[in-house]
Amino acid sequence: MINLNDIISKNSWAYWEDYVHNVSRHDVETSLNITGKHSIQDFANLISASGEQFINNLAAAANQKTIQRFGRTVQLYAPMYLSNECQNICTYCGFSFDHKIQRKTLTDSEIIQEAEFLKLQGFDHILLVTGEANKTVGTNYIANAVKLLQPYFSQIAIEIQPLDTDEYKLLVASGVHTVLVYQETYNRNTYKEYHTKGKKSNYQYRLETADRLGEAGIHKIGLGALLGLDDWRVDSIHCALHFLYLRQKFPCVKFSISFPRLRPAVGVKHDENKFMTDVQLAQLIATYRLLDINLELSISTREAKKFRDNIFKLGITSMSAGSKTNPGGYTLLEQELEQFEIDDDRSVQEIYDMLTIAGYEPVWKDWDQIFHIN
Amino acid sequence: MHPLIIADHTFHNRLILGSGKYASAELMIASVLASGSEMVTIALKRIVTQQDAITSDHLIAPLVRAGVKLLPNTSGARTAKEAVLAAELARQALQTNWIKLEIHPDQNYLLPDPIETLIAAEELVKKGFVVLPYVHADPPLCKRLENCGCAVVMPLASPIGSNKGMQMRDMIAIIIEQSNIPVIIDAGIGKPSHATEAMEIGASAVLVNTAVATANDPIEMGKAFDMAVKAGFIANSAGPAISYSNAQASSPLTEFLM
Numbered sequence: 226m227i228n229l230n231d232i233i234s235k236n237s238w239a240y241w242e243d244y245v246h247n248v249s250r251h252d253v254e255t256s257l258n259i260t261g262k263h264s265i266q267d268f269a270n271l272i273s274a275s276g277e278q279f280i281n282n283l284a285a286a287a288n289q290k291t292i293q294r295f296g297r298t299v300q301l302y303a304p305m306y307l308s309n310e311c312q313n314i315c316t317y318c319g320f321s322f323d324h325k326i327q328r329k330t331l332t333d334s335e336i337i338q339e340a341e342f343l344k345l346q347g348f349d350h351i352l353l354v355t356g357e358a359n360k361t362v363g364t365n366y367i368a369n370a371v372k373l374l375q376p377y378f379s380q381i382a383i384e385i386q387p388l389d390t391d392e393y394k395l396l397v398a399s400g401v402h403t404v405l406v407y408q409e410t411y412n413r414n415t416y417k418e419y420h421t422k423g424k425k426s427n428y429q430y431r432l433e434t435a436d437r438l439g440e441a442g443i444h445k446i447g448l449g450a451l452l453g454l455d456d457w458r459v460d461s462i463h464c465a466l467h468f469l470y471l472r473q474k475f476p477c478v479k480f481s482i483s484f485p486r487l488r489p490a491v492g493v494k495h496d497e498n499k500f501m502t503d504v505q506l507a508q509l510i511a512t513y514r515l516l517d518i519n520l521e522l523s524i525s526t527r528e529a530k531k532f533r534d535n536i537f538k539l540g541i542t543s544m545s546a547g548s549k550t551n552p553g554g555y556t557l558l559e560q561e562l563e564q565f566e567i568d569d570d571r572s573v574q575e576i577y578d579m580l581t582i583a584g585y586e587p588v589w590k591d592w593d594q595i596f597h598i599n
Numbered sequence: 600m601h602p603l604i605i606a607d608h609t610f611h612n613r614l615i616l617g618s619g620k621y622a623s624a625e626l627m628i629a630s631v632l633a634s635g636s637e638m639v640t641i642a643l644k645r646i647v648t649q650q651d652a653i654t655s656d657h658l659i660a661p662l663v664r665a666g667v668k669l670l671p672n673t674s675g676a677r678t679a680k681e682a683v684l685a686a687e688l689a690r691q692a693l694q695t696n697w698i699k700l701e702i703h704p705d706q707n708y709l710l711p712d713p714i715e716t717l718i719a720a721e722e723l724v725k726k727g728f729v730v731l732p733y734v735h736a737d738p739p740l741c742k743r744l745e746n747c748g749c750a751v752v753m754p755l756a757s758p759i760g761s762n763k764g765m766q767m768r769d770m771i772a773i774i775i776e777q778s779n780i781p782v783i784i785d786a787g788i789g790k791p792s793h794a795t796e797a798m799e800i801g802a803s804a805v806l807v808n809t810a811v812a813t814a815n816d817p818i819e820m821g822k823a824f825d826m827a828v829k830a831g832f833i834a835n836s837a838g839p840a841i842s843y844s845n846a847q848a849s850s851p852l853t854e855f856l857m
Contacts, residue, residue: 293762588645590646
């Protein structure tokens with residue numbers, strides 16, 4: 226059995242940092258011409274600085290693979306923020322415990338009000354998001370929210386604090402289809418600097434979350450690194466390693482990768498040198514598609530209109546639309562207290578029309594709650 | 600063309616299409632109509648499952664209006680239990696007791712689980728379903744499914760969506776030879792020539808999705824598959840010439856000895 230700590234070890238960051246910054250043009254060409262399965266070395270070669278000049282070739286290959294597997298379709302989903310309460314101090318996040326913002330956790334009737342709004346927009350897949358406040362927004366709160374939302378949505382995903390296996394089993398049984406949990410950065414040293422207080426400061430517990438999810442029988446696990454916290458290439462290689470490890474260990478689980486890039490949030494300063502360019506983000510997305518044809522690749526409204534209007538052709542298969550990133554943002558409160566700033570603020574209908582005009586079918590429903598009845 | 604009879608239904612076309620991966624529902628319908636296909640499979644997880652699905656769902660309603668037979672499938676099910684529940688929901692929502700049984704817990708190759716499939720098939724037959732199971736090209740398994748009352752067997756030609764064609768040709772030939780029910784080749788048919796090959800060796804029908812839906816022109820590709828299936832069927836009926844590894848002279852060289 227492969228051990229996660231052997232793959233993502235204390236030494237692996239330095240190893241891959243050295244590797245990815247010494248990739249030659251020839252290495253990229255070799256990886257581009259592979260007809261079989263791509264290795265992690267191929268992944269590193271293709272996302273390297275040398276790989277950037279091959280973006281057209283990468284895009285064409287990714288486009289072909291995406292169409293073969295997913296056809297001309299893009300799934301639509303909406304995030305619903307249930308709470309911005311948080312016990313963690315994360316230096317990059319608008320919800321961080323040390324920020325003096327108004328905290329809000331939705332009540333049952335408020336959850337239903339938000340759900341009815343999103344249902345009217347056409348959504349059938351929903352992503353429930355919270356901060357990390359175990360005492361007030363714990364497993365029971367989430368299970369209750371899922372129960373309230375089941376009559377409205379076919380697929381319910383959550384992005385909450387990491388939990389224990391038994392807690393995940395309870396949530397899976399209650400109807401949770403997908404859990405997203407991002408490692409933020411796979412660099413253990415940098416992780417400590419960004420996560421200074423709270424349960425989230427435990428790197429190892431967070432890293433092993435996906436294993437606990439697999440053991441709990443979850444249908445889909447979403448992974449990602451918060452691009453911009455550290456070297457995005459090395460973080461992405463580690464995220465890909467994490468995925469390959471999990472794919473081997475849990476062949477019955479689907480996987481999804483998200484690409485959050487740091488954006489300005491309330492009172493937070495960022496090191497712009499670590500921001501990746503649009504070309505680099507496209508390069509990364511296309512490379513993930515070549516790594517695995519079945520991967521769901523997801524893009525949020527953090528990204529700009531022009532980017533979102535084109536990126537699904539390079540591998541993206543799931544998009545949020547018309548998003549609000551504060552609790553009660555759809556029907557209760559003005560957009561404030563946001564976790565991150567939205568760039569693409571077009572309506573759901575505008576996104577739907579954009580996809581249709583581009584010759585893609587927007588897919589609202591690709592799951593049914595019947596598969597949760599055990 | 601000799602009709603294909605499955606349970607109580609007679610088909611005059613031996614191409615079955617999938618409904619996924621199209622750029623729009625309109626394009627899907629147009630491709631189905633152009634192909635002449637009389638039956639389309641649709642994933643339960645993609646449709647609204649209220650009782651009015653037949654008139655309200657954007658994928659289902661136009662197929663029903665076009666007179667195409669619906670074949671709901673259980674894609675998404677990881678166990679026999681989930682598949683049976685999905686079949687019952689499909690029967691209620693689409694008002695058909697036909698079900699394409701798909702249980703593929705593996706997410707990398709979507710390979711069907713033979714044990715769960717057999718368990719589900721047995722239960723669904725008992726519950727009165729017309730069961731069309733998607734399986735490996737596994738001759739003993741296909742025999743077990745036939746014996747438990749399945750209407751057809753649907754062995755894969757190669758992994759679903761791979762477009763790799765008749766990789767399992769030899770096993771499929773054994774299944775066809777031994778089967779007393781229709782054998783429909785499902786999954787992996789990537790080109791019309793693959794469909795012809797399947798029909799030439801005696802398949803009863805083929806099911807195609809990716810190859811049509813993701814073609815640059817799905818309507819024209821639907822037509823091409825229609826012709827390919829017909830060509831293969833006629834060739835099989837006509838009795839293909841035997842192939843030899845050595846040369847066979849048209850005018851035997853030993854004639855003078857007779």
